[in-house]
Amino acid sequence: MDLLEGLESLRFEYGIREEDRSWLYLHGRSRGLMIKACAHATFFCKLLYNLRESLRKKHTSRCVLTGLLDDTPDDNDELKVGIIGGGHLGKQLARALLQLVPIPAENLRISTRRPEALDEFQKLGIQCFYRNHCLASWANVIFLCCLPSQLPNICLEIQRHLQKGCIVYSFAAAVPIARLKLLLNNTNILRPQYHCVEDFVNIWGANKEIIAALQDPAILQATCPYSPAGGIILNIKWLEGVFYAILNFCTTMDMPHFQVLQHLNELFLSVHLEDCEKDGASCPKFQLGDFVNEIYTKILPQERPFPWFDLTVVQLKETPFSQKLSTSTGLQDHLTRLYCDSFGISLSKEQQPGVSTGSSSR
Template identity: 70%
Template sequence: MDMLDNLESLQFEPGIKEEDRCWLYLQGRYHGLMIKACAHATFFCKLLHHLRKSLHEKQTSRVAKIHRIGLLPSTPDEDGLNVGIIGGGHLGKQLARVLLQLVPIPPERLQISTRRPEALDEFQKLGIKCFYHNSDLASWANVIFLCCLPSQLPNICVEIQASLAKTCIVYSFVAAVPLLRLKNLLNHTNILRPQYQFGEGFDNIWGTNKDITDALQDPVLLLANCPYNPAGGIILNSKWVEGILYAALNTCTTEAMPCSQALKLLNELFSAHFEDCGKDGVSCPNFQLQDFVSRVYARSLSHKRPFPWFDLIAVQLKDTPFSNQRLTSTAFQNHLTHLYCGLFGISLTKEQQPVVPTSSPSQ
């Protein structure tokens, strides 16, 4: 409970001069941006965890009988996702809370590196390792969230670049540093960076004090956070969607999964049917090789071979086969919305079906 809820004179707004009140909308916009950033990072981790779990289930099924008769020791939770956060400020703390509660990531699978680990007492009590050693975190994590200031980023990149595995996904919230600059600083291509823009009309549905974890359990706010939904005046660049799909394929390639099985896994993820699909599911996405690689390459790629390793920087900055064939498809966008809400535990009714904009958000 907020002790200041009923004490207006001690709240922020009464201290603002009348001529400056026109800027109060920025408070809601800031909170909305924070909610969206945490929501999309959580969705990505949920998607990746789900995919890794499916990958390991398929791989371990071949030796399950051997494990049962005791010829091999049982393995630890290999499908678990190790997540590191660099930066323990407001964003880093909010992100850690959301990942812990909504993915959920076990405390032993989450680490935070910050210059002031002593300020993260609440997380240390939960069993999260909080320390100041960026390179150690980089060598341990499968996913790293950069929640630092732009001025701190060059030094951080110097510290972690030698420790980054090729398969580690770096997810940057540092809006002031573009993707190509990040690529050069880290000498790394497995990087995701969401880009947000503000629409002309701003409908403050976000509030200013609502807890972010609670906000992501609210069906109205969760739907507003869906990648293709411009509600609330904050729009996510659609190339982020491409980035997470190609990152998923890279995860399959890491495990040497044949491309045919990788496509099957993606199709299973997006197979949630809803009323508009029709009984036969004709409009459901059914990904093919040529959705992700060129037709010429697809003809030469054996179904038993893994996908090639994709440069996520190029995926987010250039047109891809997916851009041309799937990204603006209404069927794909609607299925992504259902997957998004479903991973947060919310099923959409027909009345809650998203209204997809006639033109996709700016790329």
């Protein structure tokens, strides 16, 4: 529903002079970047959330079968997400995580210099405060929704308090991931990179809230990791980093690598194409060699977890997973369908977005 329908004088572009209207495309681009950033962060949290829930259920089932009912996971097994920064991006992201993952309010916290301005979220039961170091010692995932100029001080505050396996996800586009690694003295960092083309069709709308926009099939398909629609292209190295971040999460739990691969195949390749349903052999499967080099595939015992991966290196250099992500159309189709399905939208074969792998140098 467009609340400004018929109220032209209240629209953003109403007061812009005719000679300046050529710059209006920047408004659409800014909105598109916001929608894509929130969508991709939500998708990442959804993957982690589903993985943790699956592990909890399997653990509980084993306890029931063995009679050890007291040996059940506690609240520490639930995904805890922190946001540093309570500005426009931080608020939009919080709403998306609450409604679309969904993260329970008690498992989401926001640290900002003006917590009193977040009354909307406090009423929902979300803790809002200004203690970055406390957030770092509590969260499994931390989103940096702050200005680039604020990052050095924030990183200094949180670097010694980050718990083992905590994933730091930065939206500060002006700060390269190599710089973030130095500031945080940490390697478990994700940073999406977006490339904007000059000529594009603005499909991002103007007045919908982010959550409503992500329920629009056309807009959601434009946010797919492989889609170039809307003039904003995601560097696919981000998706590579997402999978290695999940492997690191499993490593912190000392999970044998063969179990990790089973979970990845069950959870992340579960939305099948018609061809897979007819011929299961055509369905892609994750294997050990997709993530580690040939030496590791030969010497890694089955009961051992994956090695720890430096996510900053993963997003800057080629990895064993790079070629599979860029060349396997079957995997790309499965991940695209998984992405849309995670937002409650199913794609037909004709609706499959076009593929754009981006460039690792962008």
